[in-house]
Amino acid sequence: MIYLDNSATTRPFSSVVAAMTETLTDDFYNPSALYAPAMRAGAILTKARRALLDSAGCSGRAVFTSGGTEADNLAILGTLRALRGRKGHFITTQVEHPAVLETMAEVERLGHRVTYIGVDGEGVVDVEALLEAVTSDTALVSVMQVNNEVGAHMPIGEIGRRLKEKNPRALFHVDGVQGYLRAPLHMERDHVDLYTLSGHKIHGPKGVGALLLGKNARPLCTVFGGGQEENLRSGTENVPGIAGLLAAVETFRALENPAARAEALRGRLLAAVRQGVPDAALNGPETGTHILNLTFPVKGEVLLHALEGEGVLCATGSACASHKKSKSHVLTAMGRTPQQIDGALRFSLSPLNTEEEMDEAASAIARCVAALRAFRRR
Amino acid sequence: MKKNVLLVRMGEIFLKGDNRNFFIKALVRNLRKSLEGTPCTLELTQGRIFLRDIEDMDEVVRRVTRVFGVHSVSPVVECDKDMDVIAREAVALMQGCTGTFKCVARRADKRFPLDSMQINEEIGYRVLCARPDLKVDVHKPRHDLSIEIRERAYLYVEKIPAVGGMPVGTGGKAMLLLSGGIDSPVAGYMIAKRGVQLHCVHYHSFPFTSEQAKQKVIDLARLLSAYAGPIRLHIVPFTEIQQELYQKCPDSQLTVLMRRYMMRIAERVARRARCQALITGESIGQVASQTMDGLTCTNAVCTLPVFRPLIGFDKTEIMDYAERIGTYETSILPYEDCCTIFTPRHPQTKPRVEQLEESEKLLDGETLIQRALQGIEVLDIRP
Structure with missing residues (x-):
């Protein structure tokens, strides 16, 4: 996991x-x-x-x-x-x-x-x-x-x-x-x-x-x-x-440089995801933080469950808002469209995560997006 | 005065002829099952069911009034067959009652010196002496004070209605297509009420539907089983079929094609489980696939009879029913929206079987069905 x-x-x-x-x-x-x-x-x-x-x-x-x-x-x-x-x-x-x-x-x-x-x-x-x-x-x-x-x-x-x-x-x-x-x-x-x-x-x-x-x-x-x-x-x-x-x-x-460590892990994950899913769009800063929010060309909630099936746990928006039906107020304030918000997932890292986990997660993301890409509401 | 005896009345069973015993036996068996874990003893005498030695009357009433085949129940005072004792208990029982009443005596024990009319007069007189505020009305009384003379005397006023129907197991077995929405649990309830034992089939499309959606269906089956008894739930992996349909078939047919595969699989599972019919929550015109043409197309793939008890119900009527049986709150939990990916924006409202059959030639249906059947997860659900 x-x-x-x-x-x-x-x-x-x-x-x-x-x-x-x-x-x-x-x-x-x-x-x-x-x-x-x-x-x-x-x-x-x-x-x-x-x-x-x-x-x-x-x-x-x-x-x-x-x-x-x-x-x-x-x-x-x-x-x-x-x-x-x-x-x-x-x-x-x-x-x-x-x-x-x-x-x-x-x-x-x-x-x-x-x-x-x-x-x-x-x-x-x-x-x-x-x-x-x-x-x-x-x-x-x-x-x-x-x-x-x-x-x-x-x-x-x-x-x-x-x-x-x-x-x-x-x-x-x-x-x-x-x-x-x-x-x-x-x-x-x-x-x-x-x-x-x-x-x-x-x-x-x-x-x-x-x-x-x-x-x-x-x-x-x-x-x-x-x-x-x-x-x-x-x-x-x-x-x-x-x-x-x-x-x-x-x-x-x-811990040794916990913030820098989490940021470096995020950078590694972001780079690997971009390689596997070139059309994934970043929501948020390019560097300097431990949270990675990306919009994928598939429905976020479906991708989340597919990743869950691969043993990778992440979130759509925040856990506190996920029981509500409304769209993320943060992404809305950032000017994202409802479609962009629909495809957003959040990966939040800890200094305890490892580089191997980033690589594995990125390849799971690439696999799942490739499998799901064909299935969007027509 | 302590009411620790409950009189259980069976409704329709009494209309049965020579095989009445078959129904009564099933009812007693279901009652015993529903009462597991709450102490009391069950006694069947002269076509009546008494529960005695009850520790928690509220709990027993709650459980018994949900057993199909029970028409109503009354908490009963049991006492000696002595008119003074009976009168005393009758007065105590009428405490809290106001307005009009009448006595309804039944003398099953013909050795008792007074006949029914005499018992009515005597007890009525004594209650009136103690409670001058009450009045007798033999035509439309507010309270019926029942006095039954059997091996002992039994008195009761309160009559609590129960669910009615027929004992589960006396009407055969059927397979309910349980979706997680509002309608299908109600449809299952209605058929189970007629004495039919339920199996359920649910189609799970992970990752397009989540684990929570599956848990919700399990919870709904559990709520149903409080009435219908143990339910076997068959969870069918449906992702592959949905994906194949989506990729190969015309958009506007997707929903009705999906329904046809659901019915086909339900029928296979039903036959394996020796179910004699399918049950769905469909109602005419509720959604595009439930037009008469849509229903004709889904019906065409089945040979078993398909029961659709909600066929003539409005959505609001179904919602009221769901609230009454306690499934509504669970049904409206929002875990299904991912399935909207496979919902066409403009579904056909007048599909034709021949067109659908043409589309189905585009995929290897039998292999898909076999794979889905092999992946079935079976859960035994108890209340």
């Missing part, structure tokens, strides 16, 4: 499984309890918090959540609640994950203004248009670090710097679910105030993620209860999940 759907989720490192097993077996205590063994559980949280802040160049706080979606919700709705009833202006892009787009739709329903910025043909946000949209009312700008469908890297550093020049009070949120540990980020240097990350995209467990907060970010909670996580996210901490997240961050950062 060749697993090329690492943007949907990743296989946990064995260090992650070991750390979680140990926590579930021995350190199962509630970190809020008053006896000594509970402090061990608390120590895991502290250590994980430090590791996350250090990995993202943040000297503020880390709030553990149930994953990327909840962190995005907390960043946006928490900032909105901190307006205390004042009307605010929000800016985001047309190609965000539904965790951001659907939350922004709720922001609009609550009577606030939201501006959605378009992207170029490779999926990169139009920075000039974004800065043009910033006003003195702008409360939050939310831009993803790496697009989950086509792999476009957004110019986070440039946006952060120029945003603060124009409106220093506007907060900058970056959804880093696909970019965390894969694309360079330093929250302070890049003027990022809120940063979302998720465990299961970096070979960690599902059900855990975090929102990192810089010094200026003071969102109000969206989950009420026992006051954990400095009252920003009530609920008994997911200690085993957080232990797994910590292990994933440590193991991932110890």
Whole structure:
């Protein structure tokens, strides 16, 4: 089995499984309890918090959540609640994950203004248009670090710097679910105030993620209860999940050049596919990312199942959108036609994939496309 | 008062003559099968079925009311044949009832001192004494308070309707063409209701249809089996035939040609499984291949009778039926769209058998059918 759907989720490192097993077996205590063994559980949280802040160049706080979606919700709705009833202006892009787009739709329903910025043909946000949209009312700008469908890297550093020049009070949120540990980020240097990350995209467990907060970010909670996580996210901490997240961050950062490795694998796969299927069209950047989105001259879903039959697992668009019948909003924003979107497949790579897998996958793709090419709706 | 006895009424079986026992035996067998795993005992006396020692009445009612051949059920109070006891239980049973009622006594045990009319008068009187708010109406009562005097006395008010029909297995065996859409499960249900044991055949076109689409068909067969009992599902690999048709035959004929191959294969599988008929979910004019000409062309390749119980139903009526039997939600899961590759944009609505036969000469049908038959995957589905 060749697993090329690492943007949907990743296989946990064995260090992650070991750390979680140990926590579930021995350190199962509630970190809020008053006896000594509970402090061990608390120590895991502290250590994980430090590791996350250090990995993202943040000297503020880390709030553990149930994953990327909840962190995005907390960043946006928490900032909105901190307006205390004042009307605010929000800016985001047309190609965000539904965790951001659907939350922004709720922001609009609550009577606030939201501006959605378009992207170029490779999926990169139009920075000039974004800065043009910033006003003195702008409360939050939310831009993803790496697009989950086509792999476009957004110019986070440039946006952060120029945003603060124009409106220093506007907060900058970056959804880093696909970019965390894969694309360079330093929250302070890049003027990022809120940063979302998720465990299961970096070979960690599902059900855990975090929102990192810089010094200026003071969102109000969206989950009420026992006051954990400095009252920003009530609920008994997911200690085993957080232990797994910590292990994933440590193991991932110890890999040799993980980002460059995944990018090189993508380059190899792209070159091999182009050789086998000359009319495959790239959606997204030519290099510099770990996600490869291609339009084939066949129906994407059929090719996906044919590849599944050959032991190669990939996706049409994103896993989160595949249960919906609608066309990819990302490819639509990039100006692709419905026919082009119909033939699109996404291969998302991990540094753990191998060159042999790329070669095998490329030849499977060439075989399947050749077999299916004859069968298109007439 | 504890109702842990259930009276099970059989409907149409009573109209049967000398072979009534054959039907009753099948019903008892199916009831026992459906009750596996929930404790109770089954007793057959004087043409009536009683379930006793029931632990979970709701679960037993849920299962029994889905067994074809059961007309209705009543949770029953069983007590001594003593008028004081009966009266006490009758009053308790009428708790929660309002408006009008009448007593309906049946004295099967003729040694009981009061006859039916006397029992009615006496119990009616005693219930009215305890419940002055109730009134007797012997013509159109809101509640029938039944009192049966047998080896013991049995009382009941509630009558829960069941699915009706005939016990599965008494009407032979038939092969349902199960697609995964809304119609075919309903068609299968209707024929199974007449006592027919079901086999299903499904055509799988991987990679043009996905594993999820196959799982959906398995789920539908499982939902059907809650009524129809165990179902054997034959999954036929159909990709090669679709590809051959697509490459060699005229576009506008594709759907009806595909249907003809489906019917041919269904008939072969049916004969092997000793099924006596085919069942489809077709209804006149619903899609291009279901015009009368289309049906004539697909029918022409079969020698077994083809039952089409939905032939005169509107789509909305079929959807309502599917919701009632609980298959609708599964049927509308969106896993089939890939098959649209083989759906012509302008299918023939008036195909002619001779033209289709001409097209079929372009491919080696028998070899294709044999290969498909060899690749069949068989699954035994239970509720």
